[in-house]
Amino acid sequence: MSNIYDKIKAIVPEVTIEENGLSMVVVPSEKMPIVASYLSEKESFDSLVALIGNDWGDSLGVVYIIDSTATNERVVLKTSTTDKENPMLYSVVNVWQSADLNEREVYDFYGIRFIGHPDMRRIFLREDWEGYPLRKDYDMSPEANPVPQTNEYNADTTISLQEQPDGTIKEEERVVFAPEDYVVNIGPQHPATHGVMRFRTAIEGETIKKIDPICGYIHRGVEKLAEGLTYPQTLHFTDRLDYLSAHQNRHALCMCIEEAMGIEVPERAKYIRTIMDELSRIGSHLLLYSTLCMDLGSITAFIYGFRDRDKILDIFDDTCGGRLIMNYNKIGGVMADIHPEFVTKVKNFIKYMPKGLAEYHALFSGNIIARNRMEGVGVLSKEDAIKFGIFGPTGRASGWANDVRKLEPYGVYDKVDFEQVVLTEGDTYARYMIRLKEIEQSMHIIEQLIDNIPEGDYAAKTKPIIKLPEGNFFKRVEGARGAFGVYIESKGDKTPYRMKFVSQGLNLIGAVDHITRDSKIADLIAIGGSLDYVIPDIDR
Amino acid sequence: MEVKVDLKSMKHENFKDNEYIEQLVKELREGGTNVVVGVLDDVINWGRSNSLWPLTFATSCCGIEFMSVGAASNDMARFGFEVTRASPRQADFIMVAGTIVHKMAPVLKRLYDQMASPKYVIAVGGCAISGGPFKNSYHVVKGVNEIIPVDVYIPGCPPRPEAMLYGMMQLQRKVKLERFFGGVNKKEKRPEQDK
Numbered sequence: 025m026s027n028i029y030d031k032i033k034a035i036v037p038e039v040t041i042e043e044n045g046l047s048m049v050v051v052p053s054e055k056m057p058i059v060a061s062y063l064s065e066k067e068s069f070d071s072l073v074a075l076i077g078n079d080w081g082d083s084l085g086v087v088y089i090i091d092s093t094a095t096n097e098r099v100v101l102k103t104s105t106t107d108k109e110n111p112m113l114y115s116v117v118n119v120w121q122s123a124d125l126n127e128r129e130v131y132d133f134y135g136i137r138f139i140g141h142p143d144m145r146r147i148f149l150r151e152d153w154e155g156y157p158l159r160k161d162y163d164m165s166p167e168a169n170p171v172p173q174t175n176e177y178n179a180d181t182t183i184s185l186q187e188q189p190d191g192t193i194k195e196e197e198r199v200v201f202a203p204e205d206y207v208v209n210i211g212p213q214h215p216a217t218h219g220v221m222r223f224r225t226a227i228e229g230e231t232i233k234k235i236d237p238i239c240g241y242i243h244r245g246v247e248k249l250a251e252g253l254t255y256p257q258t259l260h261f262t263d264r265l266d267y268l269s270a271h272q273n274r275h276a277l278c279m280c281i282e283e284a285m286g287i288e289v290p291e292r293a294k295y296i297r298t299i300m301d302e303l304s305r306i307g308s309h310l311l312l313y314s315t316l317c318m319d320l321g322s323i324t325a326f327i328y329g330f331r332d333r334d335k336i337l338d339i340f341d342d343t344c345g346g347r348l349i350m351n352y353n354k355i356g357g358v359m360a361d362i363h364p365e366f367v368t369k370v371k372n373f374i375k376y377m378p379k380g381l382a383e384y385h386a387l388f389s390g391n392i393i394a395r396n397r398m399e400g401v402g403v404l405s406k407e408d409a410i411k412f413g414i415f416g417p418t419g420r421a422s423g424w425a426n427d428v429r430k431l432e433p434y435g436v437y438d439k440v441d442f443e444q445v446v447l448t449e450g451d452t453y454a455r456y457m458i459r460l461k462e463i464e465q466s467m468h469i470i471e472q473l474i475d476n477i478p479e480g481d482y483a484a485k486t487k488p489i490i491k492l493p494e495g496n497f498f499k500r501v502e503g504a505r506g507a508f509g510v511y512i513e514s515k516g517d518k519t520p521y522r523m524k525f526v527s528q529g530l531n532l533i534g535a536v537d538h539i540t541r542d543s544k545i546a547d548l549i550a551i552g553g554s555l556d557y558v559i560p561d562i563d564r
Numbered sequence: 565m566e567v568k569v570d571l572k573s574m575k576h577e578n579f580k581d582n583e584y585i586e587q588l589v590k591e592l593r594e595g596g597t598n599v600v601v602g603v604l605d606d607v608i609n610w611g612r613s614n615s616l617w618p619l620t621f622a623t624s625c626c627g628i629e630f631m632s633v634g635a636a637s638n639d640m641a642r643f644g645f646e647v648t649r650a651s652p653r654q655a656d657f658i659m660v661a662g663t664i665v666h667k668m669a670p671v672l673k674r675l676y677d678q679m680a681s682p683k684y685v686i687a688v689g690g691c692a693i694s695g696g697p698f699k700n701s702y703h704v705v706k707g708v709n710e711i712i713p714v715d716v717y718i719p720g721c722p723p724r725p726e727a728m729l730y731g732m733m734q735l736q737r738k739v740k741l742e743r744f745f746g747g748v749n750k751k752e753k754r755p756e757q758d759k
């Protein structure tokens with residue numbers, strides 16, 4: 025850190041460093057473009073992990089967490105503006121493409137407009153929404169924004185702020201869809217969008233010209249809610265974001281809090297958590313298999329996939345008391361010890377599952393129709409995967425080894441031997457295959473752990489009132505469909521000052537337009553299914 | 565003529581008592597039903613209640629459990645909910661599975677309006693009933709009954725598949741009680757009766 029800090033300081037002498045949990049390099053807002061392009065071009069910081077808006081009372085600003093895929097170094101930048109009436113910051117979209125939707129999110133929540141961003145529209149809330157909800161002075165009364173009774177209107181143009189040579193900022197109107205474009209509306213209620221996602225799709229004949237994704241049909245305002253709750257109370261939100269990686273998400277939040285407080289988690293809890301994470305991963309990949317195949321016309325595959333997924337849910341049910349939403353991890357460990365039959369049931373499942381997988385391959389992987397619809401369709405190159413910030417299996421199917429379990433081992437992943445599956449084709453078929461291969465690896469991990477769960481406590485003793493020390497904390501885990509991050513800014517209270525969930529899926533949506541361009545409209549279904557986004561996780 | 569609400573798949577005593585249904589039965593008994601048209605109604609309702617097709621509608625977590633209800637181990641087709649329909653025009657009822665937020669509210673209303681009568685609504689899970697864990701949010705509708713009329717509520721977060729099946733059977737019972745010909749409790753009241 026100090027090393028890169030010195031380098032940045034050599035370029036921009038005004039930067040300072042803020043050591044508070046994470047060490048942040050504070051960059052004056054007007055210097056941000058220089059620092060950003062220096063980092064990405066000269067220092068190979070090419071992967072934007074998180075872009076977090078915040079309201080610090082007297083100023084509004086953004087925190088950037090940036091990784092280098094070459095050296096695995098990390099740098100955290102912070103920039104802010106004190107102008108609360110008309111806040112503006114420089115966009116980093118031309119440096120890190122994945123900032124696109126993230127900056128729109130910050131605009132939506134905080135009203136910060138980004139200079140140089142091509143498309144400054146709201147992303148989650150309706151265009152006629154009043155105010156910026158995550159600002160601290162936002163009027164929460166329901167009267168301010170009642171439940172809308174009218175249908176939504178979507179403008180076909182957008183605003184982009186551009187800096188003129190003389191230093192003034194000019195608003196330029198940009199066209200999203202021209203009058204001659206033929207726009208088909210897919211979603212939000214469409215059986216193949218896997219939730220309430222909406223794509224405004226411009227087509228020419230059957231070929232997709234452009235997709236304008238519209239999110240927010242399940243935006244539940246979780247981050248704002250979390251600011252009013254104590255830490256243990258915030259835990260339950262994570263299960264309900266990406267409900268298919270419920271264990272992993274909650275694991276991330278618990279670890280972030282534990283790390284901040286310096287709680288030592290017992291070994292037993294770590295083992296249990298890791299096994300549960302892997303079981304959820306298998307469950308989630310099975311769901312992908314089921315739904316993708318169903319979207320491509322194979323209902324049988326759906327029935328098979330769900331049959332096997334239910335076995336995992338039964339295991340969860342025994343120990344956690346819930347099938348889908350488990351609420352199992354807690355600060356310091358897990359809520360309850362494993363069920364007496366847990367080990368046997370998991371072993372039976374591991375014994376059973378290879379048979380299931382063989383069946384899947386026989387049923388679908390080799391099917392000529394399925395292969396024609398998937399092979400070579402929706403190709404994402406490795407460079408683009410990094411550019412768009414596509415983590416998880418989707419990125420690995422394009423050849424980017426980005427597994428957080430390997431990069432920043434947590435739980436007991438450093439004790440087990442498993443292979444990070446990486447494919448290079450980057451097409452829909454690779455994205456499909458990688459899921460099935462990851463199921464095998466997950467089973468391999470569980471096999472190594474299940475007999476060795478150490479005796480001892482399943483949770484560390486914690487104080488009745490949990491307070492985090494002042495500072496900023498960030499923790500990532502490998503969710504079932506990408507890296508899931510939790511960022512907490514604490515002022516030393518019982519409640520977080522800012523809690524940001526770094527979504528697994530937002531970047532996938534950001535890349536949909538790129539991946540589907542010039543494909544056939546029917547391929548959108550296959551591509552969307554293989555990207556495996558979960559909408560509540562995107563919208564939060 | 566006697567009014568019955570028996571379902572073949574579940575005996576009357578196995579249902580927890582449902583005041584609402586009891587009330588409907590009472591009203592029907594008091595109103596008296598003509599034997600001929602009553603039988604006609606029974607026949608129609610037998611058919612309708614055993615082929616209620618839900619709309620493929622889900623916004624979040626509860627929707628995944630609803631998928632489980634449709635899949636192998638729970639298989640709602642056993643009870644007549646044969647397939648989910650992707651088009652509201654073909655669906656008999658809508659399972660509101662998941663949180664409904666402000667942006668989604670007009671969409672849900674529109675879906676409901678697009679369905680052909682007689683149509684029903686089941687609110688699944690805490691979110692659809694009251695906003696659930698997100699009740700205090702700035703963007704969550706506090707119960708779908710603010711937007712559309714609800715026939716059955718299934719509590720839970722998410723409700724277990726068994727609970728969903730139970731709730732769906734309550735809907736079947738309700739359907740069995742409706743009278744189109746000799747009836748006193750048609751689903752939609754005439755406007756002047758409201759006053």
Ligand code: SF4
Nearest residue numbers: 625689690691721722
């Ligand atoms: S009730 Fe619970 S499980 Fe259902 S949608 Fe709401 S949060 Fe999810």
